[in-house]
Amino acid sequence: MLELRDVPDDRRDERLAQTIERVSARRVTSRYLDPEVARAQVEELAERRAETSSMLDIVDGVSVVGGVWAGADGDELVVHDVFLDQPGIASDLVPLLEDHARSRGMRMIGIGVQPGDDAHAAVASYPGFTVRATNMALPLDDGLTDAGGLRLRPMTAEEYARFMEGEVEGFADELASAGMDREHALERSRTLMQELLPSGMGTLDMEFDVAEVDGQAVGELWLSTGETMAFVYNIVVRPEHRRRGYGAGIMNAAALRCRHLGHPVLGLNVFAHNPSARALYDKLGYQVTHDYFALDLPDAG
Numbered sequence: 001m002l003e004l005r006d007v008p009d010d011r012r013d014e015r016l017a018q019t020i021e022r023v024s025a026r027r028v029t030s031r032y033l034d035p036e037v038a039r040a041q042v043e044e045l046a047e048r049r050a051e052t053s054s055m056l057d058i059v060d061g062v063s064v065v066g067g068v069w070a071g072a073d074g075d076e077l078v079v080h081d082v083f084l085d086q087p088g089i090a091s092d093l094v095p096l097l098e099d100h101a102r103s104r105g106m107r108m109i110g111i112g113v114q115p116g117d118d119a120h121a122a123v124a125s126y127p128g129f130t131v132r133a134t135n136m137a138l139p140l141d142d143g144l145t146d147a148g149g150l151r152l153r154p155m156t157a158e159e160y161a162r163f164m165e166g167e168v169e170g171f172a173d174e175l176a177s178a179g180m181d182r183e184h185a186l187e188r189s190r191t192l193m194q195e196l197l198p199s200g201m202g203t204l205d206m207e208f209d210v211a212e213v214d215g216q217a218v219g220e221l222w223l224s225t226g227e228t229m230a231f232v233y234n235i236v237v238r239p240e241h242r243r244r245g246y247g248a249g250i251m252n253a254a255a256l257r258c259r260h261l262g263h264p265v266l267g268l269n270v271f272a273h274n275p276s277a278r279a280l281y282d283k284l285g286y287q288v289t290h291d292y293f294a295l296d297l298p299d300a301g
Helices: 009-031 033-046 085-105 118-124 158-165 167-177 182-196 245-260 276-282
Strands: 001-008 053-060 063-073 076-084 108-113 131-141 150-154 206-213 216-224 228-236 264-271 287-296
Touching: 001 033, 001 085, 009 033, 009 053, 009 063, 009 076, 009 287, 053 085, 063 085, 076 085, 076 118, 085 108, 085 118, 108 118, 131 182, 131 276, 150 245, 158 206, 158 216, 167 182, 206 245, 216 245, 228 245, 245 264, 245 276
Parallel strands: 076 108, 228 264
Antiparallel strands: 001 053, 053 063, 063 076, 108 287, 131 264, 131 287, 150 206, 206 216, 216 228
């Protein structure tokens, strides 16, 4: 019978180093990061989550058969890392994670899965886990599609203010639709916006554009250009201009813009409750780099 036990103090530094190595390697692959940048990010995450996360051994009798790094994020137990001697033991591990989550008042368990990640995939295949969001990426090679008559121009300060008015509420709505408690969704959205945009419109490596066709504004685009992989934080087609192909046009313009800036790849996140957006990104050639699965615990708390 499996058990979860805290990693003993005399092995904790070694386990932490191994965990940082695995998580960093996944970030290099999924986010196209330089290895040193990825390592610095994970080390910072480990330090920030030191008081709210647990480094656990998966024990079968007297043998350690795997390990887990998991921590609280609001009402969610996030599994940052898991390794298993045999993927098949995931079916016995998940009930232990459920008990661990319930004991801490968590309402759900979340875990990310990259293609080829057998241990994480085994956990996410447990009955009840569903995909909540997917990260995708497009190589910015010579085969990019032209944006047609659509062009991007920088937002004015007034346009930025209007654009951001609904961003906190809008992203909170997305998180709540993906299963997060509404109050925590609002808290996370506010925190994220503060972290992403400490200087507002002037934040380094953030771009805010208006999409125009024949001089008429049809949508907006928010891009991050600070890392190897540029990233689309939000794309909006104005309601009166929807169903005219402008979503694809904005995405094509974004890809061309990022290639011009020297980025080899453009990434984005799409929530599972937005199948029309997912269909667009599939059609444009984006490939899955990371799925995020969650398991609800309705009897917790």
